[in-house]
Amino acid sequence: MHSEAIAHPNIALIKYWGNREQALRIPANGSISLTLGGLDNRMSVRFDGELKSDTLVINEAPAAPKMVERATKHLDLLRIMADVADRAELVSETNFPLGAGIASSAAAFAAITVAAASALQMELSPEELSRIARRGSGSAARSIQGGFVELLAGDSDQTSFAQQIAPEDHWSIIDLVVIVDEKMKHTGSSTGHALAASNPLQQSRVADAPRRLQACRSAILERDFASLIQIVERDSDMMHAIMMTSEPPLHFWTGATLQVMAAVRELRADGVSVCYTIDAGPNVHCLCLPESESDVLQALASNENASWNVLRAQVGPAAQVV
Ligand code: PMV
Numbered sequence: 001m002h003s004e005a006i007a008h009p010n011i012a013l014i015k016y017w018g019n020r021e022q023a024l025r026i027p028a029n030g031s032i033s034l035t036l037g038g039l040d041n042r043m044s045v046r047f048d049g050e051l052k053s054d055t056l057v058i059n060e061a062p063a064a065p066k067m068v069e070r071a072t073k074h075l076d077l078l079r080i081m082a083d084v085a086d087r088a089e090l091v092s093e094t095n096f097p098l099g100a101g102i103a104s105s106a107a108a109f110a111a112i113t114v115a116a117a118s119a120l121q122m123e124l125s126p127e128e129l130s131r132i133a134r135r136g137s138g139s140a141a142r143s144i145q146g147g148f149v150e151l152l153a154g155d156s157d158q159t160s161f162a163q164q165i166a167p168e169d170h171w172s173i174i175d176l177v178v179i180v181d182e183k184m185k186h187t188g189s190s191t192g193h194a195l196a197a198s199n200p201l202q203q204s205r206v207a208d209a210p211r212r213l214q215a216c217r218s219a220i221l222e223r224d225f226a227s228l229i230q231i232v233e234r235d236s237d238m239m240h241a242i243m244m245t246s247e248p249p250l251h252f253w254t255g256a257t258l259q260v261m262a263a264v265r266e267l268r269a270d271g272v273s274v275c276y277t278i279d280a281g282p283n284v285h286c287l288c289l290p291e292s293e294s295d296v297l298q299a300l301a302s303n304e305n306a307s308w309n310v311l312r313a314q315v316g317p318a319a320q321v322v
């Protein structure tokens with residue numbers, strides 16, 4: 001029983017931060033993302049009755065016990081559904097840095113879900129796969145789908161899943177990911193989500209989410225880039241305001257993060273249509289249209305801190321068996 005899948009990370013345009021229900025990862029608010037083509041997690045899953053426990057190798061190195069534990073917990077969901085007890089050997093290869101705010105867990109749990117379901121010969125719809133992926137990592141629910149994707153917050157396991165707003169070829173947005181730091185982030189998002197609920201600012205952020213989701217959805221459907229970048233940048237800053245004012249506070253931005261944010265604002269002041277958005281890490285996603293890509297790259301390269309590595313992603317496809 002073996003299968004392989006490729007899944008992509010995604011970048012949230014409207015962020016998910018905080019859970020309504022922690023154990024099932026029912027998010028406090030809905031979220032919207034772009035699936036990131038060009039950044040791949042290729043996951044092989046082999047179930048084997050001879051194995052004593054699940055194993056996980058990531059980019060040729062054995063994964064930390066905590067990660068294996070999390071993968072086991074996720075595989076258990078699928079094993080129970082398929083009524084199979086076999087342990088599995090997981091081998092993952094990625095072409096982007098892990099744990100640095102590039103939604104590596106989203107790609108990983110989407111890939112495990114799709115590969116394991118296929119290996120176990122389960123016939124599951126994208127909606128069912130998305131619900132299962134959500135249990136591994138909330139944002140993984142979105143990586144099941146390609147293109148422009150919305151994770152419906154819902155209020156139960158059944159009603160919380162991702163659906164496509166527009167397909168991959170709807171709009172050629174480019175994500176230039178400025179890697180200011182390749183190291184693993186110090187606080188994982190699972191810990192971060194748990195801190196959000198006790199932050200008084202979170203209530204306002206969640207209450208206002210339907211407005212931001214609607215603005216983002218309309219901007220996508222109308223291909224209105226000026227409106228999109230306005231709401232995306234605001235939403236990212238709002239999430240980081242929650243992070244920074246949690247107890248204990250989470251500060252993911254570094255000096256270099258702020259320099260890239262300033263460079264993006266300067267570009268905009270010069271008439272280039274671009275915005276930044278930042279997940280739970282220091283790296284900065286710069287979103288632009290193809291006609292602005294060279295201006296953005298040039299500005300990043302001519303910055304006094306020009307040693308940054310820039311990854312390029314475009315709107316990508318759904319997670320799929322290969
Ligand atoms: O899926 P998680 O638990 O890693 O949470 C993702 C949180 C953010 O990346 C910061 C926002 C998002 O919506 O992807």
